[in-house]
Amino acid sequence: MSRGILFVLSGPSGVGKGTVRAELFSRANHKLVYSVSATTRIARKGEVEGVDYFFKTQEEFEKMIANRALIEYAQFVGNYYGTPLDYVEKMLDEGQDVILEIEVQGATQVKRLLPEAVFIFLAPPSLKELRRRLVGRGTEDTEVISGRINTAIRELFLMSEYDYTVINDTVEQAADKIIAIIKAEHLRTKYIESTIRERIMEELV
Amino acid sequence: MSRGILFVLSGPSGVGKGTVRAELFSRANHKLVYSVSATTRIARKGEVEGVDYFFKTQEEFEKMIANRALIEYAQFVGNYYGTPLDYVEKMLDEGQDVILEIEVQGATQVKRLLPEAVFIFLAPPSLKELRRRLVGRGTEDTEVISGRINTAIRELFLMSEYDYTVINDTVEQAADKIIAIIKAEHLRTKYIESTIRERIMEELV
Numbered sequence: 001m002s003r004g005i006l007f008v009l010s011g012p013s014g015v016g017k018g019t020v021r022a023e024l025f026s027r028a029n030h031k032l033v034y035s036v037s038a039t040t041r042i043a044r045k046g047e048v049e050g051v052d053y054f055f056k057t058q059e060e061f062e063k064m065i066a067n068r069a070l071i072e073y074a075q076f077v078g079n080y081y082g083t084p085l086d087y088v089e090k091m092l093d094e095g096q097d098v099i100l101e102i103e104v105q106g107a108t109q110v111k112r113l114l115p116e117a118v119f120i121f122l123a124p125p126s127l128k129e130l131r132r133r134l135v136g137r138g139t140e141d142t143e144v145i146s147g148r149i150n151t152a153i154r155e156l157f158l159m160s161e162y163d164y165t166v167i168n169d170t171v172e173q174a175a176d177k178i179i180a181i182i183k184a185e186h187l188r189t190k191y192i193e194s195t196i197r198e199r200i201m202e203e204l205v
Numbered sequence: 206m207s208r209g210i211l212f213v214l215s216g217p218s219g220v221g222k223g224t225v226r227a228e229l230f231s232r233a234n235h236k237l238v239y240s241v242s243a244t245t246r247i248a249r250k251g252e253v254e255g256v257d258y259f260f261k262t263q264e265e266f267e268k269m270i271a272n273r274a275l276i277e278y279a280q281f282v283g284n285y286y287g288t289p290l291d292y293v294e295k296m297l298d299e300g301q302d303v304i305l306e307i308e309v310q311g312a313t314q315v316k317r318l319l320p321e322a323v324f325i326f327l328a329p330p331s332l333k334e335l336r337r338r339l340v341g342r343g344t345e346d347t348e349v350i351s352g353r354i355n356t357a358i359r360e361l362f363l364m365s366e367y368d369y370t371v372i373n374d375t376v377e378q379a380a381d382k383i384i385a386i387i388k389a390e391h392l393r394t395k396y397i398e399s400t401i402r403e404r405i406m407e408e409l410v
Contacts, residue, residue: 121394123397123401126404126405126408127405127408127409128408153405153409156401156402156405157402159394159398159401159402160394160395160398162394163393163394164389164392164393164394165392165393165394165397165398165401166392167397167401177388177389177392180385180388180389180392181389181392183382183385183389184369184382184385184386184388184389184390185389187369187370187371187382187385187386188368188369188370189326189364189365189367189368189369189370190365192328192370192372193364193365193370196328196361196364196370196372197361197362197364199331200331200332200358200361203331203332203333204332204358
């Protein structure tokens with residue numbers, strides 16, 4: 001069995017990473033698992049421990065940092081977010097593809113640690129639309145939203161570090177595009193050639 | 206308008222490159238054009254000049270080589286095969302994707318000249334199946350077929366030069382996979398980032 005591929009889905013806050021991820025998982029025919037992140041942020045209404053996030057205290061989170069138990073972590077609007085290493089390695093070894101849905105700051109760390117991962121940048125159709133989505137979410141005040149827009153502009157200049165860029169016009173189209181990326185990445189010669197050569201050599205013996 | 210992408214579809218003789226290409230073009234929703242090759246080989250039954258190949262005499266073909274009018278050319282089982290440069294550049298400039306369906310020998314030349322092209326290796330499910338397909342074609346004698354099998358084995362070791370490898374189990378599945386590759390390649394950040402940044406900068410002015 002071949003090892004799974006790690007896909008990193010990132011992009012500015014408010015761009016719709018969570019919605020696109022949910023759409024991906026609603027589709028059939030995939031071997032994707034979602035890497036549940038740890039965070040110190042307060043759970044939003046409807047969010048479930050161990051499904052949406054592992055909710056941690058600041059003390060617990062800092063212990064994980066100290067123990068190098070995280071692939072990446074970031075502080076974002078005063079809260080920690082991070083990805084537990086064990087879980088990701090276990091899933092990949094079992095041949096499952098893992099999707100990390102993380103902030104841009106965290107993606108840069110993953111790239112240093114796991115350069116073989118596939119990096120997908122989710123971009124907003126426009127800044128106007130990004131602002132509309134942040135306001136529509138109704139969870140942050142105007143000042144926080146302005147801060148997020150400014151961060152988004154800076155983050156758009158980190159796009160070139162990513163293998164792929166998907167514009168989130170509609171969630172269905174964005175999911176279709178990411179599925180094509182996942183399918184194509186599995187066809188990379190580096191994952192296939194040893195299997196083919198072994199098969200051919202067996203026939204020649 | 207953005208420039209098209211050049212896809213090079215190659216693989217051993219008999220693997221089914223022509224059939225897969227025909228299947229690709231039978232699908233809707235693509236902006237693909239097929240780069241018609243020049244060859245000195247005799248037309249097979251049903252093959253049409255200017256559609257399947259430009260059929261050339263040896264003298265005509267060697268004049269094209271001398272005039273550097275070919276992206277690549279190869280001699281294969283005593284015949285020349287080559288790709289006219291003009292046609293490919295014109296299509297790419299018009300924003301169309303071009304598929305080159307060529308022999309492995311030729312693909313190596315394209316890689317040197319146009320490294321930004323996307324290289325797809327079409328592999329047989331097995332040598333046994335490859336032999337069956339070559340025999341089934343009924344156009345060559347046993348000695349030619351043995352020669353082609355030996356060439357195929359050598360060519361399988363050039364697979365690692367290719368970006369992607371698609372096993373031609375069934376023509377429909379192979380075409381589906383190539384369509385995913387084409388879709389994914391258009392999402393590469395290098396093709397998209399300047400458009401997104403320009404759009405964002407306009408909003409900031």
